[in-house]
Amino acid sequence: KSFIRVNNLKKEYKMGDVVVEALKGASFEIEEGEFVVILGPSGSGKSTLLNLIGGMDSPSEGSIMLSHKNVTKLSEKKLTSYRRDEVGFVFQFYNLMANLTAKENVELATEICKNPLPINDVMKSVNLLDRIDHFPSQMSGGEQQRVAIARAVAKNPKLLLCDEPTGALDFNTGISILSLLSDVNKKYNKTVMVITHNSGIAKMANRVIKMRSGIIIDNYINDKPVSPE
Ligand code: ADP
Ligand code: ADP
Numbered sequence: 742k743s744f745i746r747v748n749n750l751k752k753e754y755k756m757g758d759v760v761v762e763a764l765k766g767a768s769f770e771i772e773e774g775e776f777v778v779i780l781g782p783s784g785s786g787k788s789t790l791l792n793l794i795g796g797m798d799s800p801s802e803g804s805i806m807l808s809h810k811n812v813t814k815l816s817e818k819k820l821t822s823y824r825r826d827e828v829g830f831v832f833q834f835y836n837l838m839a840n841l842t843a844k845e846n847v848e849l850a851t852e853i854c855k856n857p858l859p860i861n862d863v864m865k866s867v868n869l870l871d872r873i874d875h876f877p878s879q880m881s882g883g884e885q886q887r888v889a890i891a892r893a894v895a896k897n898p899k900l901l902l903c904d905e906p907t908g909a910l911d912f913n914t915g916i917s918i919l920s921l922l923s924d925v926n927k928k929y930n931k932t933v934m935v936i937t938h939n940s941g942i943a944k945m946a947n948r949v950i951k952m953r954s955g956i957i958i959d960n961y962i963n964d965k966p967v968s969p970e
Contacts, residue, residue: 743770743806744932745794745900750803752789763789765955766803769967771948773899776926777934778943781952787936788904790952794934795828795902796820807900826855829893829931831903831922835885837877843888844873850892858929863895866928867921883914887921894925901925903935907942919945 752764764786771777779787792798794805796812805812807827815823837846844860851857864870867887877885886906893901903922907915919935919942926933935946943949951959960967 744773744775744808745771746804746806747790747794748804748806750790750793750805751801752786752793752798753801762955764793764800767952767955767957768803769950769957769960771932771934773932774926774930775932775948776923776946777932777948777950778946779934779936779950779952780938780940780943782938784954785952786955787952789955791902791904791934791936794900795830796823825853826896827898827900829896829898829901831886831889831893831901831906833905833908835877835882835889835909837885837888837892839877842874842876843869843880843884843891846877846888847892847895851895854896856897858895858897860891860895863891866894866925867891881914882910883917886910886918890918890921890925894929894931897929899932901931901933903933905936905938907937907939912939912941915939915942 748768750764750767754761754763767790781787793800800813812823841849844864847860851860864873867890869887869891872880872884907918910918922933922935923945925931947963949961950957
């Protein structure tokens with residue numbers, strides 16, 4: 742049975758009289774441990790899809806099953822623990838606390854969650870042991886993003902959701918962040934979903950989902966199209 746099952750997922754945003762159909766019925770399945778890249782131009786619905794899977798917003802229609810959980814049917818209270826314990830988020834602009842060191846940023850995230858990983862091990866895995874006492878302003882963009890990845894991984898969720906994690910970085914630093922996420926995927930057996938509009942980066946994934954105007958136009962596993970059921 743699949744780890745994630747997304748079925749006929751739709752999302753409309755209403756702004757006064759204007760309705761934006763950000764997702765028009767997305768369906769796919771992901772196995773545990775996959776490294777998934779979501780590709781598509783700006784406005785194609787990538788963030789909407791990731792936010793729905795992460796329980797940050799609710800769909801207009803359709804369902805998301807994660808393991809045995811129907812994410813779209815969780816109460817507010819269960820959603821809060823779902824976001825805290827079961828998914829890790831990585832954002833384009835790192836979202837680190839400026840007044841905390843690298844290590845403190847990671848500690849803060851793990852304090853309230855159920856079964857965190859040892860922080861020093863995670864800092865070592867992201868190659869930041871020599872930066873643990875640095876503040877965000879003392880680190881490069883690539884290093885700040887590695888802290889953000891450590892923060893997400895240390896919570897020990899099964900799923901990492903990364904929204905344009907390389908969007909604020911130069912190409913080579915972006916590649917190193919993607920390769921770090923690939924290491925995390927293998928070493929900790931985390932399922933990783935990464936949004937990017939950079940098709941060069943998609944080469945590192947075993948799964949590529951392509952979106953256009955709120956629709957999934959391609960779904961490939963190791964360069965072979967997934968056949969619709
Ligand atoms: P992507 O991540 O591929 O750039 P998004 O999911 O952010 O795409 O956006 C998909 C569409 O939904 C766009 O047309 C965008 O303007 C619209 N949209 C996204 N979020 C909101 C929102 N909170 N309110 C209204 N419209 C939104
Ligand atoms: P990365 O490959 O992670 O982007 P860089 O090559 O940009 O790293 O930076 C090399 C080193 O210079 C980093 O280890 C960092 O300590 C330092 N550095 C880079 N950018 C900044 C910055 N904006 N402020 C302070 N230190 C920085």
